[in-house]
Amino acid sequence: MSYCVALRLDSGLVFMADTLTNAGVDNISHYSKIHHWSRPGELQLFLLTAGNLATSQAVVSHLNEASKLSGKNESILGVTSMFQAAKLVGQQLREVIVDMSKGGQEASNKFDATLILGGQIKGENMSLYLIYPEGNFIEVSEYEPFLQIGETKYGKPIIVRAFDPVMTFEEAVKLLIVSFDSTIKANLSVAMPLHLRIYEKDSLESGRDLTLEENNAYFQTVSETWGSKLKEVFGQLPDFSFSNEVK
Numbered sequence: 001m002s003y004c005v006a007l008r009l010d011s012g013l014v015f016m017a018d019t020l021t022n023a024g025v026d027n028i029s030h031y032s033k034i035h036h037w038s039r040p041g042e043l044q045l046f047l048l049t050a051g052n053l054a055t056s057q058a059v060v061s062h063l064n065e066a067s068k069l070s071g072k073n074e075s076i077l078g079v080t081s082m083f084q085a086a087k088l089v090g091q092q093l094r095e096v097i098v099d100m101s102k103g104g105q106e107a108s109n110k111f112d113a114t115l116i117l118g119g120q121i122k123g124e125n126m127s128l129y130l131i132y133p134e135g136n137f138i139e140v141s142e143y144e145p146f147l148q149i150g151e152t153k154y155g156k157p158i159i160v161r162a163f164d165p166v167m168t169f170e171e172a173v174k175l176l177i178v179s180f181d182s183t184i185k186a187n188l189s190v191a192m193p194l195h196l197r198i199y200e201k202d203s204l205e206s207g208r209d210l211t212l213e214e215n216n217a218y219f220q221t222v223s224e225t226w227g228s229k230l231k232e233v234f235g236q237l238p239d240f241s242f243s244n245e246v247k
Contacts, residue, residue, distance in 0.1 A: 001189035002033055002050035002150035003180065006116045006128050007172050008140055010165045012207070013118050013126055013199040015046050016176045018184075020191040021053050034195050035060050037067070037076050041204050044119045045076065045085060046197055050150035051113030051133070058096045059113070063089070082127035086117050086137045094135030114149045119199065126201055154186040155179035169198055174222060177212075181223045192219075 004017040017033040033056070035047040049056035067075040079085040093115060100111040112133040120126045128140035130147050140147055145165055148156060158179050167175070173196065183190050191214075198208040212219050 001187070003152065003155060003183050003187075003190045004033055004048040004050050004116060004149050005155070005159070005176055005179065006046075006048060006118050006140075006147045007159075007163065007176070008118075008126060008128050008145040008165065009167060009169070009172055010201070011169065012201040012203075013046070013120075013128070013197075014169060014172045014176065015048060015116075015118065015197040015199075016173075016180065017048050017195050018180065018190045019193050019195055020189065031057075032195055034197050036197070036206065036209075037063075038206050039077055040206070042122045043077065043079070044199055044204055044206060046118045046199065047089065048116040048118075048149065049113055050115075052111050055093070055096055055100065055111045055113040056115070058100075059089070059093050059115070062092050062096065080121065082117075082119065082121055082124055082129070085119070085121070086127075086129040086131060086139075089115060089117050090131045090135035090137050093131060093133065097133055116147050116149055118147075120202070120204065122204060126199075151183055151187050151190050155183040158182060173198075177219055177222050178226050181219070181226065192216075194219075 002018060005015070007014040015034055019031060019033065021031050031053060033049050035049070037043070037045040047060065063076045067077050076085065076088060079088060093113065097111050114133060115131040116128065117131055118126070118128040128147050129137045130149070131137040146159060146163060159175065162175055180194055184192065192212065193214065194212040196208070196210040196212060200207055
């Protein structure tokens, strides 16, 4: 399992994903789950992947190969709108899953992957899309401008409560660290290092690309402080009284 998050701020896009993949307790490895295509000054696309690793790698490889063989006008680098990019990625995902399912497996969901596509193309606003295994997709909502895939349930509450589109990149990273810390503590299938990408609105440049290792001092400080403050606030809540129980 994976955990990947994309935030759309007023100032840009923030992407974070863990790097752990496993097929059992004795088969653990680390792979990047954030992929990037760039035409500086014209196009910046970011793809986050969760689910079957072979499926997501095949999708990315096909997109890369098409860019080399077909030329930019017929590939992910040649799309002229974010909608067109989402449609292309969704079609490729569906084709890969169908192709893998022909090998005799009974359930196609063994090959399922879910993707987040985000970025900006010159002349358009920034966009985020959630792409399903069937190849269809939805665009992020104005009322909840973030997307999650993978092991989402442990890290979602903090984002729902604290996320604000006007926050700075630094505040957004802090929020994501708390979200990922909660997920890592609750689920062994999500683990560091964490991969972070930051795209500044209308820059049409690649932006920041960072990796947070397990011994990252800032991550450890936020994790420890968050844990201790939660206990402190919990202790300040009024105690339940059985005498006030509604009958």
